[in-house]
Amino acid sequence: MDADTADTRVAGVLDRLRHLPGALLPILHEIQHELGHVPAAAVPAIAAALNLSRAEVHGVISFYHHFRIAPAGAHVVQLCRAEACQAVGARALEAHVKQRLGIEFGATTADGKFTLEPVYCLGNCACGPSVQVDDQLHARVSPQAFDNLLAKLGVNS
Amino acid sequence: MSVRVFVPGDSTACALGADQVAAALVEQARSRGLDIDLVRNGSRGLFWLEPLIEVETTAGRVAYGPVSVADVAELFDRDLLAGGEHPLALGPTEQIPYLQQQTRVNFARAGVIDPLNIDDYRRTGGFAGLDRALALSGQEIVAAIKTSGLRGRGGAAFPAGIKWQTVLDTAADQKYIVCNADEGDSGTFADRLLLEADPLQLVEGMTIAGLAVGATRGYIYVRSEYPRAFAVLRAAIALAREDGYLGPDVCGSGRAFELEARLGAGAYICGEETSLLESLEGRRGLVRAKPPLPAIQGLFGKPTVVNNVLTLASVAAILARGADWYRALGCGRSLGTLPMQLAGNIKHGGVVELPFGMSLRALIEDFGGGTASGRPVRAVQVGGPLGAYLSADELDLPLDYEAFAAQRAMLGHGGVVVFDDSVDMAEQARFAMEFCVAESCGKCTPCRIGSVRGVEVIDRIRADTQRADNLLLLKELCDTMEYGSLCAMGGLTPMPVRSAVEKFPEDFGA
Ligand SMILES: Cc1cc2nc3c(=O)[nH]c(=O)nc-3n(C[C@H](O)[C@H](O)[C@H](O)COP(=O)(O)O)c2cc1C
Numbered sequence: 210m211d212a213d214t215a216d217t218r219v220a221g222v223l224d225r226l227r228h229l230p231g232a233l234l235p236i237l238h239e240i241q242h243e244l245g246h247v248p249a250a251a252v253p254a255i256a257a258a259l260n261l262s263r264a265e266v267h268g269v270i271s272f273y274h275h276f277r278i279a280p281a282g283a284h285v286v287q288l289c290r291a292e293a294c295q296a297v298g299a300r301a302l303e304a305h306v307k308q309r310l311g312i313e314f315g316a317t318t319a320d321g322k323f324t325l326e327p328v329y330c331l332g333n334c335a336c337g338p339s340v341q342v343d344d345q346l347h348a349r350v351s352p353q354a355f356d357n358l359l360a361k362l363g364v365n366s
Numbered sequence: 367m368s369v370r371v372f373v374p375g376d377s378t379a380c381a382l383g384a385d386q387v388a389a390a391l392v393e394q395a396r397s398r399g400l401d402i403d404l405v406r407n408g409s410r411g412l413f414w415l416e417p418l419i420e421v422e423t424t425a426g427r428v429a430y431g432p433v434s435v436a437d438v439a440e441l442f443d444r445d446l447l448a449g450g451e452h453p454l455a456l457g458p459t460e461q462i463p464y465l466q467q468q469t470r471v472n473f474a475r476a477g478v479i480d481p482l483n484i485d486d487y488r489r490t491g492g493f494a495g496l497d498r499a500l501a502l503s504g505q506e507i508v509a510a511i512k513t514s515g516l517r518g519r520g521g522a523a524f525p526a527g528i529k530w531q532t533v534l535d536t537a538a539d540q541k542y543i544v545c546n547a548d549e550g551d552s553g554t555f556a557d558r559l560l561l562e563a564d565p566l567q568l569v570e571g572m573t574i575a576g577l578a579v580g581a582t583r584g585y586i587y588v589r590s591e592y593p594r595a596f597a598v599l600r601a602a603i604a605l606a607r608e609d610g611y612l613g614p615d616v617c618g619s620g621r622a623f624e625l626e627a628r629l630g631a632g633a634y635i636c637g638e639e640t641s642l643l644e645s646l647e648g649r650r651g652l653v654r655a656k657p658p659l660p661a662i663q664g665l666f667g668k669p670t671v672v673n674n675v676l677t678l679a680s681v682a683a684i685l686a687r688g689a690d691w692y693r694a695l696g697c698g699r700s701l702g703t704l705p706m707q708l709a710g711n712i713k714h715g716g717v718v719e720l721p722f723g724m725s726l727r728a729l730i731e732d733f734g735g736g737t738a739s740g741r742p743v744r745a746v747q748v749g750g751p752l753g754a755y756l757s758a759d760e761l762d763l764p765l766d767y768e769a770f771a772a773q774r775a776m777l778g779h780g781g782v783v784v785f786d787d788s789v790d791m792a793e794q795a796r797f798a799m800e801f802c803v804a805e806s807c808g809k810c811t812p813c814r815i816g817s818v819r820g821v822e823v824i825d826r827i828r829a830d831t832q833r834a835d836n837l838l839l840l841k842e843l844c845d846t847m848e849y850g851s852l853c854a855m856g857g858l859t860p861m862p863v864r865s866a867v868e869k870f871p872e873d874f875g876a
Pocket residue numbers: 517518519520521522523524546547548549550551634635636637638639640672673674675677678853854855
């Protein structure tokens with residue numbers, strides 16, 4: 210997407226949502242939904258629309274784990290690190306996933322295909338380990354099941 | 367005539383393939399020239415049986431599970447639509463012991479109805495509580511909630527009626543009802559289940575709360591990790607508005623109540639009520655000092671009721687069936703029902719709603735069926751990441767707020783995470799500190815810095831570096847965090863850490 214289109218879309222979001230009480234989070238969600246991330250270039254426009262300083266807007270973006278300021282890989286893999294999943298092998302799965310993708314949490318693979326993120330609970334704690342790939346939640350993910358997921362996304366071992 | 371077949375649209379069910387099973391059912395029925403009416407219900411909360419499908423037969427609803435796509439053709443071969451015999455057949459759904467032995471109040475409709483069919487909701491007693499509330503004064507509603515003994519289900523177990531009274535008594539031009547659907551605790555999913563299976567119950571409960579305290583606006587703060595719950599809830603709000611249960615003139619009463627669902631953004635601390643309010647106002651989720659209480663100065667500085675999903679859902683049932691009926695369930699000062707959530711290394715994980723008082727052991731063994739791995743239970747963490755670890759010989763504890771507190775543990779939001787004997791409790795203690803590092807709002811030093819030190823100290827203990835000194839240091843650090851933190855994030859992180867050290871000393875090199 211070129212910069213002009215991104216600017217237009219940010220302006221559209223601001224137009225639609227700026228009137229909401231406490232509009233900043235809904236606006237950031239909508240921008241990330243449309244653009245895949247919240248580009249630094251959008252911050253001045255958001256700040257102006259809400260009568261905030263840029264630092265305030267930036268502070269909010271950086272406080273919340275959900276918002277990202279750079280584009281993610283083609284697929285976002287979110288791995289649950291919390292206790293209920295730990296109890297059924299999430300730590301071993303974490304090691305396997307990092308090794309398979311060759312990256313740590315917060316990183317994107319060199320080919321731009323995968324971004325790996327930690328999450329703390331996906332509400333699937335009766336059937337862990339839990340992994341979310343893009344918008345799809347997966348239950349009882351063993352290392353083998355994770356490899357199968359990768360295979361479906363066109364990655365072979 | 368078409369036969370109704372139910373396949374849950376619940377997050378866990380779908381994570382286990384429910385969408386694919388639904389598609390296969392439709393396809394098989396079509397190819398066999400059979401007429402089915404597919405309903406995407408919520409889950410019954412028997413997650414270990416998901417995808418659990420149901421067929422409405424002349425003898426009532428019968429269940430099959432867990433069903434995979436590969437089973438579907440054979441199920442039809444065995445006369446699925448007439449409730450035919452099959453190794454996956456579970457019999458009449460309501461007679462599955464796990465379900466039959468529960469006392470379902472909050473979850474009475476879960477999995478029974480189509481969550482987005484408002485007629486289903488009405489037909490199963492929905493809006494009866496609102497009808498009653500519309501005939502009462504605000505003070506009468508608050509009195510009913512006080513009489514019921516309802517205590518907050520989000521963790522702190524504060525009496526809901528007392529909080530509501532404060533909001534009712536505080537004069538203001540605008541008041542708010544805020545529902546805490548941030549459900550950040552690992553091992554909990556009851557709020558999610560309710561939002562996905564019976565969202566109108568929450569809408570009804572919040573509307574009653576609005577009538578009670580004189581609030582005309584409500585917000586539901588749903589964590590971003592629950593996109594499905596958020597979507598279902600939004601659709602339910604739209605349905606309620608269409609049918610006149612929300613809006614400027616609730617059920618023709620001339621009273622207004624507007625409701626909006628908002629998404630969190632992946633911060634555990636935003637489950638803390640003042641942090642949540644900051645977040646709703648569009649700021650970083652920094653915890654506010656109390657006083658002022660949110661009931662007096664809450665959202666946008668106005669008097670605000672902040673309650674958990676299950677607290678507000680309970681309100682609908684209390685108004686519909688009476689405060690005395692509700693308080694007759696439970697024991698001591700823990701009245702009504704508590705939806706427990708069995709999670710982690712457990713054979714039969716799911717939601718178990720019971721009157722307070724059952725023992726943790728009965729819950730884990732009789733309902734849960736022991737560990738999934740088949741190995742002995744070694745530790746159980748109850749009440750989320752800030753809750754204590756209990757050892758296998760403490761399981762006779764009754765599910766009761768006071769009994770848990772006396773054991774220096776907490777029931778919290780009802781999450782029960784089971785670990786087998788392969789668990790390393792020093793690793794769990796380290797994680798508790800690590801989680802606090804990741805999720806601290808950063809406002810106070812004991813929490814923000816103390817947790818970082820906590821990780822380091824535990825690492826040294828695990829590496830056997832000056833173990834005795836470091837154990838002492840850890841103890842002091844826990845005291846500092848407990849007494850010097852502004853909120854329970856820093857204040858309660860010592861709870862899992864200390865319980866691990868004290869009850870499992872062998873894992874710390876003792
Ligand atoms: C760190 C922290 C996290 C919390 N997370 C939640 C949560 O996810 N859901 C919730 O309902 N309450 C949570 N609480 C409790 C809330 O602060 C508050 O007590 C609750 O929303 C009040 O509602 P209730 O009285 O109906 O329980 C949390 C508290 C703390 C200190």
